[in-house]
Amino acid sequence: MEFLVRGASQYGEPGVFIAFEENEKDLLENFSSLKFSLDSLVAENKVALDHIFVERSEIEETGEYDLEGLFIRLEMAINQVNAKRVVLDTIESLFSGFTDETILRAELRRLFRWLKDKGVTAIITAERGSETFSRHGLEEYVADCVIVLDHRVEGQLSTRRLRVVKYRGSAHGQDEYPFLIHVNGISLLPITSLGLDHIASSERVSSGIDRMDAMLSDQGYYRGSTVLVSGAAGTGKSSFAAHFVNAAGNRGERALYLAFEESESQIVRNMKSIGFNLDKHVKKNLLMFHSVRPTMFGLESHLTQFHRIIEEFKPDVIVMDPISNLVAIGNTAEVKSMLVRLIDFMKSKQITTLCTDLTSGGSISQATEIGISSLTDTWILLGTPESSGERNRTLNIVKSRGMEHSHQIREFQLTGNGIQLIDVYVGSDQFVIGSARVAQEAQDAAEASARKQKVLQMQAELKRKRALFEAEAAALKAKFEYEQSDIQRIIEAAEIREVQLEREKADLAIVRKADAPVPPELGNQTRKGKVS
Numbered sequence: 070m071e072f073l074v075r076g077a078s079q080y081g082e083p084g085v086f087i088a089f090e091e092n093e094k095d096l097l098e099n100f101s102s103l104k105f106s107l108d109s110l111v112a113e114n115k116v117a118l119d120h121i122f123v124e125r126s127e128i129e130e131t132g133e134y135d136l137e138g139l140f141i142r143l144e145m146a147i148n149q150v151n152a153k154r155v156v157l158d159t160i161e162s163l164f165s166g167f168t169d170e171t172i173l174r175a176e177l178r179r180l181f182r183w184l185k186d187k188g189v190t191a192i193i194t195a196e197r198g199s200e201t202f203s204r205h206g207l208e209e210y211v212a213d214c215v216i217v218l219d220h221r222v223e224g225q226l227s228t229r230r231l232r233v234v235k236y237r238g239s240a241h242g243q244d245e246y247p248f249l250i251h252v253n254g255i256s257l258l259p260i261t262s263l264g265l266d267h268i269a270s271s272e273r274v275s276s277g278i279d280r281m282d283a284m285l286s287d288q289g290y291y292r293g294s295t296v297l298v299s300g301a302a303g304t305g306k307s308s309f310a311a312h313f314v315n316a317a318g319n320r321g322e323r324a325l326y327l328a329f330e331e332s333e334s335q336i337v338r339n340m341k342s343i344g345f346n347l348d349k350h351v352k353k354n355l356l357m358f359h360s361v362r363p364t365m366f367g368l369e370s371h372l373t374q375f376h377r378i379i380e381e382f383k384p385d386v387i388v389m390d391p392i393s394n395l396v397a398i399g400n401t402a403e404v405k406s407m408l409v410r411l412i413d414f415m416k417s418k419q420i421t422t423l424c425t426d427l428t429s430g431g432s433i434s435q436a437t438e439i440g441i442s443s444l445t446d447t448w449i450l451l452g453t454p455e456s457s458g459e460r461n462r463t464l465n466i467v468k469s470r471g472m473e474h475s476h477q478i479r480e481f482q483l484t485g486n487g488i489q490l491i492d493v494y495v496g497s498d499q500f501v502i503g504s505a506r507v508a509q510e511a512q513d514a515a516e517a518s519a520r521k522q523k524v525l526q527m528q529a530e531l532k533r534k535r536a537l538f539e540a541e542a543a544a545l546k547a548k549f550e551y552e553q554s555d556i557q558r559i560i561e562a563a564e565i566r567e568v569q570l571e572r573e574k575a576d577l578a579i580v581r582k583a584d585a586p587v588p589p590e591l592g593n594q595t596r597k598g599k600v601s
Contacts, residue, residue, distance in 0.1 A: 070096075071254045072192055074105045076154045077115040084154035085117045085146040087139075089162035092120040104252050117146045136163070136176055140183060147187060155184060155191040177211050213237045219245070228367040231257065247369030249377075256373045267416040269293070269471075274386065274421045276309075277316030280490040284466055284475035290447055291471060293419040295412050297442055299426040300451030305462055305481070306425035307331075308488055309449070310388040311340040311347065313423050318350035322385035325378065326358045329394040333358035344486045357382050368399045368407045375411060379418065386421045392441070393427040408441055446470045464490075 073084035088096060096118055100107050110116040119142060146152065184191045193212070215234040220227060230245045248257040272292035275282055282289040290296055298309045314324035328336060336358065337347050350356035359378055363371065379387070395404045408424075415422050424445070442448050447469040453460045465478045480491040494509065 070100055070105065070107070070156070071103075073116055073154055073156055074107060074110060075254075077110050078106065082153035083115045083117075083150040084156065085119065085143070085150065085152045086156045086158070087143065087146070088118070088120050088158050089122075090159065093118040096120075102252070103254055105254070114150050117150045117152065119146050136180055139163070139180070143184075144187075147189065153189055155189045157191065157193045159194040159196060161196050174211070181211050214239075223367075228369050230369075247367075247373065249370050249373035251374070251377060253377065253381075256377050265413075267293070267413070268419070270419060275316050275320075277312030278309075278488050278490070281312075281488075284477070284479070285447070285469055286472040286474060288472075290421060290469075292421055293416055294421060294446035294470075295416070295444070296421070296423040296447040296449065297426060297445040298423060298449045298451065299428050299442070301428055301453060304451035304453055305483055305488065306427075306451060307336070307339070307390055308343055308483055309451075310390050310423055310425055311336075311343070311345050312487060313386065314356055314388055315340075315345050315347060315350070317386045318347075318353070318355045321355065323354075323383065324350070324356045325382055325384035325387045326356065327375065327387065327389045328358060328360040329363050329389075329391060332360045336360075342485070343483055343488070357384070363394045363398050366398075368395065368403055371395070371398075372407050372411060376414065379415070379420070384420060386423070387415060389422065389424045391425040391427045405441055409444060412441075412444060442467075 070086065073086055076082040076084050086096065091099065097108055097111075107116065111118060121139070121142060143155070147155065181191075197217070214236040217232045217234050219230045219232070221230065222228075229248050229250070231248050232245045233241045233243065235241075246257055248255055270292040273288040273290065274292050275289040276285070296313075298306050300306055310326070314326055317324040326333075326336070331339070333351075337351075340347050347356060351358070357378075359374075361371075361374075366374070392404075392408060395407070399407070412422065424441075426441075448467040450465045450467050452463045452465070454463060462481050462483070463478055464481055466474045466476070468474075477493055479493065482489050482491065
């Protein structure tokens with residue numbers, strides 16, 4: 070039916086649906102659950118529905134058997150809408166009462182040849198046989214393409230699968246491919262990853278925590294990268310996820326939150342305790358929650374649903390919280406394979422993805438339960454080490470490809486304003502956190518205060534000694550000046566006495582009329598004859 074509807078609505082190719090088990094009313098009602106405008110296409114004469122009633126109990130093999138009646142009904146329906154596509158559902162109704170394989174094979178060849186001569190592409194459905202692809206084991210030999218559908222249950226989980234058994238003239242895939250029937254029709258996914266040819270962006274995306282961005286070379290994650298936040302229960306993984314989607318909403322980007330443990334209401338309520346109102350982003354259509362228990366579907370069904378939601382919502386960032394819950398519906402290898410395909414798909418869309426992973430134990434070297442740490446671009450490991458009788462939260466960036474990130478183990482706290490990274494304590498050769506850090510900081514502060522007090526005391530002592538020295542120097546200077554004054558007076562008196570002695574000698578020489586030198590100060594008076 071999707072083959073007909075999409076052909077008529079998207080490719081301009083009308084179609085005919087011949088049903089042998091459901092009438093037109095049943096077909097319209099049954100397909101109303103899908104978003105197919107089947108009734109409007111019928112009204113617009115783009116799709117023709119025809120029911121051919123065949124009562125199997127009334128069929129009896131009596132002589133030659135042919136499909137002329139079917140050809141007449143088919144041709145009328147094809148001409149009615151100028152059909153390019155035809156569906157016969159299901160062919161067993163036509164041959165339920167016959168066992169002659171020669172007749173069956175001849176009529177089937179005739180039917181297929183007639184459809185090909187009409188220039189239509191036909192899908193004919195058939196029930197699976199016990200040992201053959203169809204009940205009679207003949208249809209697959211005359212058809213150009215044989216597609217086998219399977220619906221199996223493993224571990225109480227059902228999965229639909231599709232396999233192309235043959236396709237003439239085409240190098241088709243031969244593996245089984247899971248598919249899902251939902252409100253938008255059929256979704257089919259490859260079983261292998263998309264490859265490694267996606268474009269690596271150099272644009273950065275904030276983690277929503279400024280000091281966390283600083284640890285990631287001051288810029289945050291790369292756009293389109295995959296981030297893994299792992300840790301034991303209660304380490305704060307969901308809080309990191311909330312920071313991430315809240316920052317995306319604040320930037321005006323769309324965020325998709327895939328939750329496997331909590332409902333949307335519970336997540337919104339819980340994140341209010343750390344200061345986030347995620348509901349405002351939901352109302353602006355910037356945040357979408359998809360909350361589902363992993364055990365609701367199989368891995369392939371989940372993968373198909375994720376693809377559909379991503380294609381419809383077109384998010385810029387995605388959170389998967391937590392991916393470790395997926396191990397409930399598959400072994401580690403199966404979950405890893407599914408996540409690899411999903412990660413490759415999101416990288417091809419340049420979607421930045423943050424996955425949380427619950428690990429057992431709190432060792433810094435603890436590996437992830439699913440083993441996808443090697444596939445992620447950035448790995449943040451959270452822990453709750455015990456010290457001084459209490460547990461505190463720590464984070465460590467184990468790796469972040471393409472950037473020079475911090476290798477420092479950091480303590481953080483969950484507050485009313487979100488995650489707060491605590492300043493790294495560098496006063497000791499050991500990493501201390503919590504009350505031990507507070508006690509160590511208090512001890513260091515006390516020791517620093519004591520050292521400061523001692524310095525102040527030594528400075529005061531030096532000042533006192535300087536003052537004492539200056540006082541003693543001033544006293545010595547005063548004593549020196551006093552003694553200098555006395556000595557100067559003695560020197561001056563001695564000099565005066567020497568002058569007087571010279572004068573007395575000159576006077577005596579004059580009196581005695583001796584040839585004695587005259588003192589300079591008396592020379593003029595002597596020449597004038599006035600000697601006193």
